[in-house]
Amino acid sequence: MNNPSNALPEPALDSQVIAPAAMAATRPLYWSVRRELWENRSIYIAPLAVAAVILFGFLISIIHPSAKTRAAWLDPAKQWPAINMPYDIAAFLILLTAFIVGIFYCLDALHGDRRDRSILFWKSLPVSDLTTVLSKAGIPLAVLPLVAFAIIVATQVIMLLLSTVILPGKGVGAATLWAQLPLFRMSLALLYALAVMALWHAPIYGWMLLVSGWPRRATFLWAVLPPFAIGVIEKVAFNTTHFGNLMKYRLIGWFTQAFALWAKGNAPMDPLAPLTPGKFLSTPGLWIGLAVAAIFLAAAVRLRRYRGPI
Amino acid sequence: MSVIDARALRKAFGVTIALDGVDLRVEEGRILGLIGPNGAGKTTALNAILGLTPYQGELKVLGRDPWTERDQLMRDVSFIADVAVLPRWLRVSQALDYVAGVHPRFDRAKAEGFIAKTTIRRASKVGELSKGMVAQLNLALVMAVDAKLLVLDEPTLGLDILYRKQFYDSLLNDYFDRSRTIVVTTHQVEEVQHVLTDLMFINRGRIVLNCSMEEFESRYVEVTVHPEQAPAARALKPLHERQIFGRSTLLFDRGDRQQLAGFGEVRTPSIADVFVAVMGDQAGETQGAVR
Numbered sequence: 020m021n022n023p024s025n026a027l028p029e030p031a032l033d034s035q036v037i038a039p040a041a042m043a044a045t046r047p048l049y050w051s052v053r054r055e056l057w058e059n060r061s062i063y064i065a066p067l068a069v070a071a072v073i074l075f076g077f078l079i080s081i082i083h084p085s086a087k088t089r090a091a092w093l094d095p096a097k098q099w100p101a102i103n104m105p106y107d108i109a110a111f112l113i114l115l116t117a118f119i120v121g122i123f124y125c126l127d128a129l130h131g132d133r134r135d136r137s138i139l140f141w142k143s144l145p146v147s148d149l150t151t152v153l154s155k156a157g158i159p160l161a162v163l164p165l166v167a168f169a170i171i172v173a174t175q176v177i178m179l180l181l182s183t184v185i186l187p188g189k190g191v192g193a194a195t196l197w198a199q200l201p202l203f204r205m206s207l208a209l210l211y212a213l214a215v216m217a218l219w220h221a222p223i224y225g226w227m228l229l230v231s232g233w234p235r236r237a238t239f240l241w242a243v244l245p246p247f248a249i250g251v252i253e254k255v256a257f258n259t260t261h262f263g264n265l266m267k268y269r270l271i272g273w274f275t276q277a278f279a280l281w282a283k284g285n286a287p288m289d290p291l292a293p294l295t296p297g298k299f300l301s302t303p304g305l306w307i308g309l310a311v312a313a314i315f316l317a318a319a320v321r322l323r324r325y326r327g328p329i
Numbered sequence: 330m331s332v333i334d335a336r337a338l339r340k341a342f343g344v345t346i347a348l349d350g351v352d353l354r355v356e357e358g359r360i361l362g363l364i365g366p367n368g369a370g371k372t373t374a375l376n377a378i379l380g381l382t383p384y385q386g387e388l389k390v391l392g393r394d395p396w397t398e399r400d401q402l403m404r405d406v407s408f409i410a411d412v413a414v415l416p417r418w419l420r421v422s423q424a425l426d427y428v429a430g431v432h433p434r435f436d437r438a439k440a441e442g443f444i445a446k447t448t449i450r451r452a453s454k455v456g457e458l459s460k461g462m463v464a465q466l467n468l469a470l471v472m473a474v475d476a477k478l479l480v481l482d483e484p485t486l487g488l489d490i491l492y493r494k495q496f497y498d499s500l501l502n503d504y505f506d507r508s509r510t511i512v513v514t515t516h517q518v519e520e521v522q523h524v525l526t527d528l529m530f531i532n533r534g535r536i537v538l539n540c541s542m543e544e545f546e547s548r549y550v551e552v553t554v555h556p557e558q559a560p561a562a563r564a565l566k567p568l569h570e571r572q573i574f575g576r577s578t579l580l581f582d583r584g585d586r587q588q589l590a591g592f593g594e595v596r597t598p599s600i601a602d603v604f605v606a607v608m609g610d611q612a613g614e615t616q617g618a619v620r
Binding site: 053058138325 | 380382402403404408427
C-alpha cells in the first residue's frame, strides 16, 4: 500500500527480501508440522489409546497374577525376565502402533488435501513444495518417534509406580523392583532404538509419501502391490526370493545391525550393553536406504509441484 | 512493470487445447473480469498465473516465473478458489495461526477484525460453518494479506445473493486500492459489472474480447425497436438480436448512437448481453472441453 513503488525500487526490494529470508526456512516448516498434528490427531491418540489398554491389562495382571507368574517373581533365577517382560512388551506394542500410524499417515499425507481440494488453499500460501514434503516426512521420521518415546517412558513409569504400590503385598519388595528396572538407562536404549528404526525405515516412509502424491485413489494398493508383484514375478520366473528378502531386511534388518544378540540371561543386565552403534553406522544398508529415501522425497517434491485437486 | 505479462501462453491437456496462444497484460490497479463459458480456459489461465500448472510460452507475474517461483510469488499474490477449499478439519483459530506463521505479509489483527464482524466463532471447525461463512473466513484471511495481486476463481459460487453482494462490497470498500490488482472469473457477470475496470472474454483458449470498461461502454450500444422499424435497424448490421415481448432488442458494436436513437431508447448493454452476443453461436461447441 505504502510502498515507494516507483521512486526507489531497488532498496525497497532488498529490505523486503532480507527480512522474510530469516523466517523463510524454519517458520513455515514449524507451522506446517503443527498443521499436520492438527489434522492427524491419531499421531498421538493411537499410541495413547494403546498405552491405556496396556496399563489396564498390566494392572489386572499384577493384582491377579497367575500362580506361574507369582512363582517366577519369587524365584531368583526367573525374577529378572518375569519383572522386565511387561515393560518390553509395552514398549514393543507402542512402537508397533507408531509404525502403523506412520505408514497410514504417509499414505494419506500428499493425497488427502488433493481429495478435499484444500491443496489449492495450501498452495496459495508462500510455502514451498519442499517445505510441505519435509514437514510431512518429519512426522514419521521425528515426531512419531518422539511421541512414542514420551508415551513409552510415561507408561513404564506408571507401571513401575503401580508395581511399587501393589507388588510388595505379593512378596516382591520395592527395592528389588527398582533394582531390576533401570528406567533411565532403559529410556536411553529406547531412544537409540527409535533413532535406528526411523533411519532404517526412512525409505519405506519415503516410498509411501511418494505414492500418496501420485494416484487419484487407492494409495495403499499402489504402495503395496508393485513390490508384492515384483516378489511374485521373481519367484515364478527365477524361483528366487531376493526381492522378498530385501523387503524383509528393510523391515526388520535394523535389529541385527544395531543390537548385539545376547544370551538369554537371568541376571539383571545393563540395557545399554547390547547397543552396537558403530556396527549400525557402518552398515551399507543404512546409507543405501537413506540415499533411496532422499531420492523418493525429491521425487515427491517434484511430483507435488504438478499436483492439483482430484 | 505489468502485474501480469503473458505472451503466446499455451497449454494442452492431451488433445484438448485449454490455452491457445493467449496474450495478456494486466497493469497495476486494475480489476479484470475474465469471462467465458465452461471449458473456455479461464481456470487454466489462472492456474498458470498462480504457478499451479506448467505451460508453454512466456509468463511473468510481478516479474517472476510462477511455475518455478510459486512460493516466493505467493508472498505478493493471494488466491481464493471456489468456496470449498478450506479443509473441513481446520479450526478458525488454527487457520489464523497457520497463515500468521507462514505468511510474512499477514496482519493477524486485521483478519481478527474482519472475523469479529461476522458470526464465525474462533473455535469452530470449517466443516461446521455454512458455505457463506467459509467464504467470509477465506476473504478475511486474504484481505489481511498485503498482497499486490488477488486472484479470484468463482469466489462466490454457491453463495446466496446476500453473501455475494457482501463479498464484493467488502472487497471494494476494505481491500481494493489503486496499488492492488484483482483478476476475477465468475459466471455471475451482472454482479461484477460495476466492479470491473477491465473485461476479457475467453473462449476455447483464445481471447475473444479485451477492453476496458470505458471502452466497453462507448463501444456497445443496445436499442429496442418496434417490429415495423426492425428491418431498418437490422440494415445497420447489429451484432445480435433478441426478442422480448414481441419487440426486438438489437445490439451493435461501435454503433452510431445518434442514428440509433431514432429507433428508440439507446442503452449500454449488460456484460451478459454482450457475452451472449459474442459467444452465443460458439458456446455449444465448447461443451466437453477442459475447464
